[in-house]
Amino acid sequence: MAFISLVGVTAAFQIAGVIGKRLNDQEVGYSEAANAARQAETLLLKLELSAHHFLTQREPEAQMKFRSDALYFKNTLRKLGASEYDPLHVLDLAETYISNMEKAFRTRVRLGLTEDKGLEGELREAVHDIERRLAEHGDVELTSLMLMMRRHEKDFMMRLREDYVSQFSDRVTEFRGELKRANYSAAEEAVFLDLLKVYRDQFLTWSATRLELDAQTSQAQDSLLTLSAELRRFAETAQIEAERFMVSHQTIVRKTATFLWSIVLLLIAGGMLLSIWIGRSIVGPIAQVADDMLALSTKNSTGIPAPERKNTRNELEHIRSVLDYFAANLAETERLHNEVLYHRDNLADEVAKRTAELEEKKIKLELALSQERELNEMQNQFVAMVSHEFRTPLTIIDGTARRIDKTLERSGPDEIKERLGRIRASVTRLSGMVERTLDASRVAHGSIEFVPSDIDLSVVLCDIVERHREIAPDYNISIALDELPETIEADPRLLDHIFSNLVSNAIKYSKDRPDIHVRAGRDDSHVRVSIRDHGVGIPKAELPNITNRFFRASTSKGIAGTGIGLNLVANLARMHGGQFLIDSEAGEWTEVTIVLPIKTPKEAGKTLAAIEATEESHDRAA
Incomplete structure (x- = not known):
């Protein structure tokens, strides 16, 4: 009975494990499909910007970039299409969009990429x-x-x-x-x-x-909108399916645990009943033998003649045989009892172990779901902020174009040139926002190039300060350079990205008190560059999260931004083997300090994942 029960419990546990694993695989598959669809949406936006840049600016580099990005985009969609979770025809829609855009490219080339062609x-x-x-x-x-x-x-x-x-x-x-x-x-x-x-x-x-x-161009735009809608619908559908399978998995876990505990209780009750039955079957014969022996003793003690030796010997043989039988029966009973106890105790330990594993998986799944929801919320906030950021320059472009259209006959060349300058500035702003977003994504995926060379840090800083003085003439941007080395080893493009972002942030968040101070100096084998403003500041409690991707301080409400700037700056500083330091007083000031080595260390240029893995190993060693 115990063996059959054990086989049944084992089979039930294996079946529950297979079902749970299948549900978990389905959940993971749908989650990966949803993430792939979101990545494809980002790549589609990049394709549209490259196409627009080629058709308006007529630069061959933009066409080459569109084609290389299109290959990567189609490869991404092929992986998505190969999945059993993809019921859509997004690959055909992508081919249609790219084909329509290539037709527009060929027509643009026929018209001419320059004025004399x-x-x-x-x-x-x-x-x-x-x-x-x-x-x-x-x-x-x-x-x-x-x-x-x-x-x-x-x-x-x-x-x-x-x-x-x-x-x-x-x-x-x-x-x-x-x-x-x-x-x-x-x-x-x-x-x-x-x-x-x-x-x-x-x-x-x-x-x-x-x-x-x-x-x-209109036909390509229509196919773009259709493709984007399909990708968005697929991502939402995949996410819903992932959550549904997660709930089913949790239900299976709970029911399996309840079933296993019921079996354990039944086995315990059966073992107790079996022990009682075995005890009664043994006590009766032993009592009868004791009574016989007591009767014989009483009889012998009453003066009855002793039986013949043969009879006496036969009685002893009987008693010995009874005692031997009793001992053998007792030993067998003890063996069976110990076997039942062994199976009961081991089964309880196994059930407890499996229950603990299931609870641990449940906690991990709940944590993963919480992190996924938090990431989705942050991504939704990021998309809303990026949409707002895009809407402003697009409104400028549309308004300026309408103004030129209405006043073309009476507008002079200078006025038209000035308004066209606004359009180009807005396009540059859009391109800059897209590049910052893509750079942040490249850093996170380890695909950004790190090309160090010997550069003059003072020249880089002075150029950035002068550039922003021209952009924001109403701001007082001061710079102080203290005994900097002649050159440091760093990537000039990434370095310009770091300090341009910090000076631009200082301007954006200090409109009421436009005094910005840039200081740089040498500290042993490192250089320290600090940018201090007197703007809205950051609460102390939010400083540990300020470099988290998409995070924005509570004091930045009403000020345009995407929440990826400081995250990108901190990661680029770490790629150089340097540090990102920040201190602030809400409503008073903010100071950001970048510490860079004069000579690039061997580990510089690592991807973000490699840097985090190295830091985690150091923490464990400490």
């Missing part, structure tokens, strides 16, 4: 040819018609409306009529007509191609 270059050359001919003859009427054609050309370029093409063709007809009325020789008239035909043909080809580019 492609269809735009040919159109410009045709314009210059006919304008030179008109300048030679000084014909006011034809020149006026030519200016009107150029105006229709500019209007089409700004608004991309086909009615301007029709108006251009009407001006061409008027030009031909005016040319016939003018007193030109047949040869001169033929030259003008040839030049006009080339100009008209080039304009019609260029305008049709420009409309084609606009349609292709």
Whole structure:
């Protein structure tokens, strides 16, 4: 009975373990799928920025970056598509988006990447040819018609409306009529007509191609929105499924523990009943033997003749046989009792061990879920902040473009140049925010390049301070350099990123008291650079968390930011083998100090994971 019960408990435990493992695998798979979808959303945003940069700035490097990022994006989606958890067709949507954007790229190349290349270059050359001919003859009427054609050309370029093409063709007809009325020789008239035909043909080809580019760009944007929506929906679905499997796993664990404890209690009760039964079956014969022996003794003591030796010997043999049987039976009973106790005690220990393991897994799962929810909340806050940050420069771009559109005819070149400068500044701001976000991601994944060289720290700091003085002329930014070494070994690009971020933060958080102090000096084999402002400050209790990714101090409410700047600065300082130190008084001041080695140590340039692993091993050794 005990053996059958033990086999049943073992089988039930194994089945519960298999089910629990399968549910856990499903939960982990869906969680990984959700994270992969979010990563794909970030890569899609990067692709769109590269495409926009190429179509607007016409830089071949942006096209090459788009194509390399597109390969990485498709590889990421292929891994996602290979998973049993992906019911979507995101890979086909991605291929459609990339194909549409490549069509737009080819059309942009046909139009020309510079003013003297492609269809735009040919159109410009045709314009210059006919304008030179008109300048030679000084014909006011034809020149006026030519200016009107150029105006229709500019209007089409700004608004991309086909009615301007029709108006251009009407001006061409008027030009031909005016040319016939003018007193030109047949040869001169033929030259003008040839030049006009080339100009008209080039304009019609260029305008049709420009409309084609606009349609292709709109088609690519539609496929982008569809792909982004599918990725977002998949991430949400995968997250919901992961939480559902986690709840099922916890339910299986609780039911398994309850079942095992019930079996243990039943075995204990069965063992007690078995012990009682065995005891009764042994006590009866022993009492009978004792009574027989007592009767024999009483009989012998009453003077009854002693039995014959044979009989006496037979009685002793009987008593001996009874005693031997009693001893053997008692030994067997003891053996069985000990076996039952052994199985009971070992089963209790095994159940307790397994229960402890299940409880430990439950705690780990609850902790992982809590961390996942916290990370999701921080990511949602980060997405909201980044959306707000993107909306401001996009609003500037849209407003400035609308203003140019409305006042184009009466605006001078300087005013248009100034407004275009605002648009470029907003685009630069957007690109900067994206680069900072991507740099933070590269640091976290260990993919950022660390290229140290000998640099003059004083030149770097002076250049950064001067740059920010121009950006923020209302701020008093002072710099004090005290016996710095001629050169230090560091990555100049990452160093510029560190100190530009800190000076920019000091400006952003100290608008009411615009005094910023930059100090640098040597400390044995290190250099110390401190940036101090008199702004909103940071509460002391929040300083330990200030370099956590996406964390923002409570005093920064109402001030734009993403919460990744100081995290990136601290990680870049650690990659140099240096330190990030911060002290502050809420409402009074904040001082950030970067300590860097003069000579880069061997471990410099490690990834963030390697740095954290090294620090953890040092902590354990201590």
